[in-house]
Amino acid sequence: EPEVTQTPSHQVTQMGQEVILRCVPISNHLYFYWYRQILGQKVEFLVSFYNNEISEKSEIFDDQFSVERPDGSNFTLKIRSTKLEDSAMYFCASSENRGESPLHFGNGTRLTVT
């Protein structure tokens, strides 16, 4: 069964550094998402992406964050200058359609900011 893959599985970075989290969504999916989960808390929506542009973003997704689909397969999340509070598990997801289509999640990248 096709799956969403994320790399790296764990990223450790120093405060103020830039990080890029990478995702390969399922190939025939058109909608892409980033969510994050701070340890012990709920999963939170960051951003959705369709047709090469951001569809929607949350208040968490400030100017420090950006997303890109640089080619036909990769979908990336960049954090420009990491803060301690950015430490979390970041999940990429994709879906065939909006609405009632299930989101397929990757296994996440654990980001640790020291």
Next chain:
Amino acid sequence: KNQVEQSPQSLIILEGKNCTLQCNYTVSPFSNLRWYKQDTGRGPVSLTIMTFSENTKSNGRYTATLDADTKQSSLHITASQLSDSASYICVVSTYNTDKLIFGTGTRLQVFP
């Protein structure tokens, strides 16, 4: 404020037993309700999706119910297996938004 609350926070059962997990939501306008299973260190996996008009939906040993009037849902697991040990998350979506609203989950542990 749109919220999804789940109970219990955690649950321990013996292999072979049944269990029911609860979800209450205050989300408007409601579009659909989803149950996800999340193994430790893994991404959530979709179990069921129900719209306003659906009362029940099954996926193998998992059966979800929805009462859109009282804004409650349940997930029933039949004949539990050790592999059912995971967090079960209730997720609600609204119209005209891509944002899914996640509950905190119920952590289920199944012991032999």
